[in-house]
Amino acid sequence: MMRSARFPVSATLLRRLALASIIANVGIVVTGGAVRLTASGLGCPTWPRCTDASYTATAEMGIHGAIEFGNRLLTFAVGLITLATLLAVLLHQPRRRGLVPLAVAVFLGIPAQAVVGGITVLTNLNPWVVGLHFLASMAVIAAAYALWKRTMEPDxxxxxxxxxxxxxxxxxxxxxxxxxxxxxxxxxxxxxxxxxxxxxxxxxxxxxxxxxxxxxxxxxxxxxxxxxxxxxxxxxxxxxxxxxxxxxxxxxxxxxxxxxxxxxxxxxxxxxxxxxxxxxxxxxxxxxxxxxxxxxxxTPETAAEAVTDAPARPVSAAHS
Incomplete structure (x- = not known):
């Protein structure tokens, strides 16, 4: 409670971060598609390194290496957004039920996606693994959407x-x-x-x-x-x-x-x-x-307000 009070996170900021998480995860699907559509899927021929000797693409690898490595870098950007969303959920008060598991699921979905992406490279773009990579992204997007909707709901x-x-x-x-x-x-x-x-x-x-x-x-x-x-x-x-x-x-x-x-x-x-x-x-x-x-x-307070705001009942003729 003390730490959350020192670093308050408003409901508006929380909603915006949750929405940004959705947009970022959709964006990584589109950029991942660009990797495939430009035949750059093996621009970095191994994983987690780009080559056996380097974690980054080299000039000799050409445009395909740059595109594939660029998509890997975007994964870190998406991960930072989901991490910021998770931290916002933890710091926001009062904390709504169900937000933490959803935020954790979205955050952990990013490294899980990176691993599946690595498997696609190591299997030389096996089409069934590529399909699984896409569907895993859909699952992360669904979790991010649930998180966003939950930020707008009361307990x-x-x-x-x-x-x-x-x-x-x-x-x-x-x-x-x-x-x-x-x-x-x-x-x-x-x-x-x-x-x-x-x-x-x-x-x-x-x-x-x-x-x-x-x-x-x-x-x-x-x-x-x-x-x-x-x-x-x-x-x-x-x-x-x-x-x-x-x-x-x-x-x-x-x-x-x-x-x-x-x-x-x-x-x-x-x-x-x-x-x-x-x-x-x-x-x-x-x-x-x-x-x-x-x-x-x-709550007792809202119930009392409801009674106070309720319209007065008419007095029956029998009691007049």
Missing amino acids: GPTVAVVAAPLRHLARLTTLVGVAVLVIGTWVTGSGPHAGDHGAARNGLDPESISQVHADSVFLLIGLSVALVFAFRAVGATGPARAALVLVAVILGQGLIGFVQYFTHLPALLVGAHMLGSCLVLLATLSVQWSTRERRPVA
Whole structure:
């Protein structure tokens, strides 16, 4: 308590750091995609060193070494942001329940991601490990989003704002969204952007797995549209708005996906599609969060205020 009082952290600063953590983790996904799309995945051919003799890229390694090493340096920047967020959570008073585990999870996710990234290099960009690297980033982003939302909630019980069937539909939509991301990594592993000209592919037929991916996206769109109408039918304006945003994000992402497929996967569109994947995840989580809310715990003081502010009851004619 004494240390926290000496270094106070406001709720506003805490929220901004949590939001910065989300943005930084999305950014590292996009820059990681740039490494793969420029065939720089083995620009640093080993890990944790860049070469057997150096931790940094050398001039002889050219642009590919610079791009890969630059992405490794960005990992440290993201780690510093998540560390600052964790320290802010520890110093903020009063400390809200659940914030510390989330902040720790996000912070530890960065070195864990670095290890997975190292394994991708040591396995010569095995497509299944590359896919795991991407999905691990999605997990860190999900934890960072949960942390950010929690910084804006009071301590108290979680209360559903829509009926159970609609909450189940929202959970199903989230699961399908996760499946879309997983299948997307299979499509990537079968395509031409391997991260290095000599890297192996996963052996799946690109056309067939792309069709499976498209079908899963169509299912996700259908579920999301159903959520919009279902939420509106029961007057849940907040969840309906979140579901409408999800539909718009998926349609934009789907459009990018179709254009990149029929234009033979230009690197710029593939990079935009990776950013879109992060936005789809965040929009899906927003819908999930919109179906519930936390309400502050009633205290004797707030109960007394409620009684004081309550309107006076009319005196019945029988007692007049």
